[in-house]
Amino acid sequence: QVQLQESGPGLVKPSETLSLTCSVSGSSVSVSQYYWSWLRQSPGKRLEWIGYVYYNGDTSYNPSLKSRITLSVDTSKNQFSLKVRSVTEADTAVYYCARAIVGAKRLDFWGHGTRVAVSS
Amino acid sequence: DIRMTQSPSSLSASVGDRVTITCRASQDIDNSLAWYQQKPGKGPRLLLFGASRLQSGVPSRFSGTGSGTDYTLTISNLQPEDFATYFCHQYYSAPQTFGQGSNVEIK
Numbered sequence: 001q002v003q004l005q006e007s008g009p010g011l012v013k014p015s016e017t018l019s020l021t022c023s024v025s026g027s028s029v030s031v032s033q034y035y036w037s038w039l040r041q042s043p044g045k046r047l048e049w050i051g052y053v054y055y056n057g058d059t060s061y062n063p064s065l066k067s068r069i070t071l072s073v074d075t076s077k078n079q080f081s082l083k084v085r086s087v088t089e090a091d092t093a094v095y096y097c098a099r100a101i102v103g104a105k106r107l108d109f110w111g112h113g114t115r116v117a118v119s120s
Numbered sequence: 121d122i123r124m125t126q127s128p129s130s131l132s133a134s135v136g137d138r139v140t141i142t143c144r145a146s147q148d149i150d151n152s153l154a155w156y157q158q159k160p161g162k163g164p165r166l167l168l169f170g171a172s173r174l175q176s177g178v179p180s181r182f183s184g185t186g187s188g189t190d191y192t193l194t195i196s197n198l199q200p201e202d203f204a205t206y207f208c209h210q211y212y213s214a215p216q217t218f219g220q221g222s223n224v225e226i227k
Contacts (some may be wrong), residue, residue, distance in 0.1 A: 004163075045223065046207070046219065046220045047207065047209075047218040048216050048218075049215050049217065049218075051218040057125070060214060062214075062215040063214070063215065096163055096164075098164075103168065104152075104170070104211065105152075105165060105210070105211035105216065106154045106169040106170075106209075106211060107154070107156075107164070107166060107175075108166050108175065109166075110163030110164050110165075111163050112161065112162055112163045113162075113163055
């Protein structure tokens, strides 16, 4: 069974960097069939796609966030990560990691989500 | 960005009812549409993709139709475990975008 689990601090101060990791079990981040994705949902808003990272490190980012985010993959740990720089309160959200199918990009497995608050 | 407009935002239904949720895209998305179910405290679950293709393990009471800009999720014979939030997702073009969600509540 494929499982994804987000981890990281639940509270980040404004202007700092938010760092999250997604640990994957039951699937390998090293194979070419999947994109490894991050999404978020801010209070009262719809889901927002952040971007994805491929097994070889290639990335695709949402243009609205591109200047502040970095996605990376660690094949040795079967994990992938998200960094968001210069956070503001608008980055307060539940962050999800998910697996997407290459070609179709549907998101077939998701983590449970981790709540991150940006506050001083 | 492609705007996804989902309706209704919430509805009340009874066990055994037939429920329909619609999603309209701001441009043709060529059936590149998925539907998800989400329950509180859990990650979303993929129900359908390609507008009408059932994900493995999903009960056949879930079905999807549509083309172009207009898509529909139908839940036939609503079961107690189906009370949840449902949302659509277009993956036709980047950035991928989502509907605002439809909360199916017990009447």
